[in-house]
Amino acid sequence: MHAARNGWSKASSFFVALLSFFALGWTIASGEEASLLHKPAETDPLWSVFVFGGMSAEAKNYGLVGLMVMPWSATYGRNDFAGGAVSRRMGRLDSTGFVFDFEVGGGERWGKNFSSSEEWFALYVRYDRFPWNHVLFTTVGLNTGLNYVEKVSPVELDSCIGKGNPNCARLLHNLSPEITFASPKNPNSEFVIRWHHRSGIWGLMDNVWGGSNTLTGGFRQRF
Numbered sequence: 001m002h003a004a005r006n007g008w009s010k011a012s013s014f015f016v017a018l019l020s021f022f023a024l025g026w027t028i029a030s031g032e033e034a035s036l037l038h039k040p041a042e043t044d045p046l047w048s049v050f051v052f053g054g055m056s057a058e059a060k061n062y063g064l065v066g067l068m069v070m071p072w073s074a075t076y077g078r079n080d081f082a083g084g085a086v087s088r089r090m091g092r093l094d095s096t097g098f099v100f101d102f103e104v105g106g107g108e109r110w111g112k113n114f115s116s117s118e119e120w121f122a123l124y125v126r127y128d129r130f131p132w133n134h135v136l137f138t139t140v141g142l143n144t145g146l147n148y149v150e151k152v153s154p155v156e157l158d159s160c161i162g163k164g165n166p167n168c169a170r171l172l173h174n175l176s177p178e179i180t181f182a183s184p185k186n187p188n189s190e191f192v193i194r195w196h197h198r199s200g201i202w203g204l205m206d207n208v209w210g211g212s213n214t215l216t217g218g219f220r221q222r223f
Helices: 002-030 064-069 154-159
Strands: 047-058 075-093 098-111 114-127 137-149 171-174 178-183 186-199 211-222
Touching: 047 098, 047 154, 047 186, 064 186, 064 211, 075 114, 075 154, 075 211, 098 137, 114 171, 137 186, 154 211
Parallel strands: none
Antiparallel strands: 047 075, 047 211, 075 098, 098 114, 114 137, 137 171, 137 178, 171 186, 178 186, 186 211
């Protein structure tokens, strides 16, 4: 009973923090004070459509950060993924290069004797003022959100063996860092590399200590 109360307390704290983060982004985007917010239509299109796909990446000795640093060390391809997302620009912190996007997406995971639909929503924080952007327009983004699958994949089930909830969970945290590249003459047409990640945040959500990583590539058009 004590463990259950602790689990519920941790999950409640996480959801409060997540909702607070979304509320902060929404306040920045919708506030009447213009001192922090800068949204010129010429440089910040409000909407975007993103299509992408990829394959699962597994590494027993390290998680997402290790995979990002050493992608060649993973085992790829037990599951495949294809999906799409729509996002809306919520606001820009004036003179900082940081922008806020709200994203809603869906997709399909499949593999040997397995398939599952997937949905997520997330708040992205992006940075788009790199000094080389006049040569290759580059942005990086990091998000937080929630991800739901119809059926937990074998990749995730294997990652949950031996610690915490062995069945994993359909609702987990969404953390999907990405980097984009575009022509300086057409910065609204982006080629995207994204690590599509879902996990229980070290047991914070439903006592899940596992998760999955999918290396994806795609194209985003802002308008």
